[in-house]
Amino acid sequence: MPSPKAKSSGGRSGSVSGISNNGRYEFMSLSRNPPPHLLQRQGSDPTSARLRASESPIRRRGSGSSNASTSSTGNQQMPEEDCMRLNPSFVGIAFSSLLAIDLWLSKRLGVCACEDSSWGSFRPLMKLIEISGHGIPWLVGAAYCLYKSDSAAGQEVMLNLLMALLLDLVLVGVVKAAVRRRRPAHNRMDMFATFSVDRYSFPSGHATRAAMCARFLLAHLVLAAPLRVLILLWAGVVGLSRVLLGRHNVTDVAFGFCMGYCQYNLVEMLWLSPAALQSMLGQQG
Structure with missing residues (x-):
């Protein structure tokens, strides 16, 4: 049975306790590189563990917010460019209309x-x-x-x-x-x-x-x-x-x-x- 000191030290060090195959408590570190025997027991390799650690919810939320800000910025810019292309000047419209009427009437x-x-x-x-x-x-x-x-x-x-x-x-x-x-x-x-x-x-x-x-x-x-x-x-x-x-x-x-x-x-x-x-x-x- 573990001592209270071990539990308190484990809680202070930021580790998580686990049970090994021989029934003894072991401590799992929260670092990015877990022990190899834990990786083998979980059926994964260090590379996949690093990938899962890099895809943490915090990073996903950060990347999602950055993508959302980028998309919102693009959405704010595109309508202005579309308006510039799709809204010709009043003088140009009036001149084109006058030219069309002139050609039609002359014919x-x-x-x-x-x-x-x-x-x-x-x-x-x-x-x-x-x-x-x-x-x-x-x-x-x-x-x-x-x-x-x-x-x-x-x-x-x-x-x-x-x-x-x-x-x-x-x-x-x-x-x-x-x-x-x-x-x-x-x-x-x-x-x-x-x-x-x-x-x-x-x-x-x-x-x-x-x-x-x-x-x-x-x-x-x-x-x-x-x-x-x-x-x-x-x-x-x-x-x-x-x-x-x-x-x-x-x-x-x-x-x-x-x-x-x-x-x-x-x-x-x-x-x-x-x-x-x-x-x-x-x-x-």
Whole structure:
């Protein structure tokens, strides 16, 4: 029978008592490396015992908490990344919607794009209106009026109109080359006197020229009321013909009208008088 000292010493040393095969008490240590005869009696080897000791509940709880914290951190980050991918900006959505509406409306309004279209019989008339807003007839007409004009006021007006037409060609060509928007797919490239930049659609050069020339003529020519209304109607029909012929999209014409309206303000700022022109020519001579 063990003595009380043995029991107390065993309790203090942190050991666990056990019964051996010969009926005597033996002490099992709580260390990670138990005695070999205990490992043999339990039917395991030191390696498996070490593995079981390493898989203690404390370590499992610790690893579980670390995995839970890692998974919770990942769960907190993933929704933010998903929101960034699945929530595009409002500006991008609005721009895409506007572009889709523009293409759809332009295709529906292209009723004179070819002879087989619903309004194909009006195509020759639309092409005649197209020529009336072309740059070459306007340049030739302004140069001819400048040459034939006898008054200084008439020469001043025609000279600035000629300069405005040249400015319009330069600005429209620069914007077209910068934007490089293709013409509508249903367009037929049978336009009169085209250049390299004319394969691009944005903005409509006819619309810019019509808006600028309409403002110029209404401001510097003394015209009766019917002629003033006719000029405004001509500018609107020129812009509409670009969409009906399938040459441009609706936004190309709308931006062209705004651009031509603003170009006239620039022409007024750069207005050339005969005295200023003579002084410039004298300084160059």
